[in-house]
Amino acid sequence: MADHSNTAKAENLLFLTDDQLLQGIELMFFAYKGFTSDPDQILQNYTYGRAHHRALHFINRNPNITVSALLDILGVTKQSLNRVLRQLVEDKLVDSKVGKRDRRERNLKLTPSGQELEHSLSDAQRKRMRAAYKAAGPDAVQGFRSVLQNIMDPQMKIHLD
Amino acid sequence: MADHSNTAKAENLLFLTDDQLLQGIELMFFAYKGFTSDPDQILQNYTYGRAHHRALHFINRNPNITVSALLDILGVTKQSLNRVLRQLVEDKLVDSKVGKRDRRERNLKLTPSGQELEHSLSDAQRKRMRAAYKAAGPDAVQGFRSVLQNIMDPQMKIHLD
DNA sequence: TTGGAAAGTCAACAATACTGACATAAAATG
DNA sequence: CATTTTATGTCAGTATTGTTGACTTTCCAA
Numbered sequence A, B: 001m002a003d004h005s006n007t008a009k010a011e012n013l014l015f016l017t018d019d020q021l022l023q024g025i026e027l028m029f030f031a032y033k034g035f036t037s038d039p040d041q042i043l044q045n046y047t048y049g050r051a052h053h054r055a056l057h058f059i060n061r062n063p064n065i066t067v068s069a070l071l072d073i074l075g076v077t078k079q080s081l082n083r084v085l086r087q088l089v090e091d092k093l094v095d096s097k098v099g100k101r102d103r104r105e106r107n108l109k110l111t112p113s114g115q116e117l118e119h120s121l122s123d124a125q126r127k128r129m130r131a132a133y134k135a136a137g138p139d140a141v142q143g144f145r146s147v148l149q150n151i152m153d154p155q156m157k158i159h160l161d
Numbered sequence C: 001t002t003g004g005a006a007a008g009t010c011a012a013c014a015a016t017a018c019t020g021a022c023a024t025a026a027a028a029t030g
Numbered sequence D: 001c002a003t004t005t006t007a008t009g010t011c012a013g014t015a016t017t018g019t020t021g022a023c024t025t026t027c028c029a030a
Helices: A018-043 A050-061 A067-074 A078-090 A112-136 A138-151 A154-159 B018-043 B050-061 B067-074 B078-090 B112-136 B138-151 B154-159
Strands: A094-098 A106-110 B094-098 B106-110
Touching: A018 A050, A018 A112, A018 B018, A018 B050, A018 B112, A018 B138, A018 B154, A050 A067, A050 A078, A050 A094, A050 A106, A050 A112, A050 B018, A067 A078, A067 A106, A067 A154, A078 A094, A106 A112, A112 A138, A112 B018, A112 B138, A138 B018, A138 B112, A138 B138, A154 B018, B018 B050, B018 B112, B050 B067, B050 B078, B050 B094, B050 B106, B050 B112, B067 B078, B067 B106, B078 B094, B106 B112, B112 B138
Parallel strands: none
Antiparallel strands: A094 A106, B094 B106
């Protein structure tokens, strides 16, 4: 446990007890629950779930993305993603076009009604984030971003801007 | 970043573009994915999943907690939690005792082997958190905590220490 | 004492993850 | 150029974990 010896250097100002770390872990759990609750609430009126929301979000952020690239971002199996995409394409929220260079690929983008649903979900989530950012202040936001970037797997950082 | 317009008030230093908020949203997604990956990896060797981990975590943190109280924390239905608890009790990782005052209640706590599994899961997760905290620094950690507390639903704060 | 509320359990179903098998297209190899 | 290998995406079946509904036991209050 929190091994800081009495010879701690100045560069090691953090006194990390197990209890402090467990608090951070619980904070992640509760915050993520709140973070997903607003879109989940909206999606109850549809036949869609959180998986559809994630697909809509990242297709919106990366127009003409391929299934493979989306797979890398989401970190699920292609079979799992495929079920979700099939529904969204059938319902005309997502447009899937055969790739020009490589005809094995599919290029995905949102249709106007896809954009509409994505925006209503995004709006609810952004509202919560904006309120949290404002309440915590600019320095806190910087810290929030820094810690989260260090929690995530490094190779996933390429998917941030 | 966060450049404020020249008409910004002192109380409103944050200039939050949709893009900045969307970046924060994606950061939450990627960080949570990393956050859960280490325990998930370990649990692949068992017949348990993330739901079991959550139960073990909060029973460990709140010895003799009732099923109802655990339900409030986890935010799932009691039927869903019950399946998980039944397995953990059958496998003797959790001890369920009829309440003394109120015999409708069950008081839950970890057995020694339950503590052992919980600790191995916790250890992996704490290791990642500790590394992230150290890399980001003390001020960042404070900001991380502040933003996360503002993201979560206010009534859930009673479950933090 | 009786009727309702609370705590927990059992059963069936839904969403979303998974593995395996497969079709098609591109790339690599002879 | 023909054949094999690799990559992309789809279809089918299974596992985990969420849901609602029906039920028992226990407590409490009228």
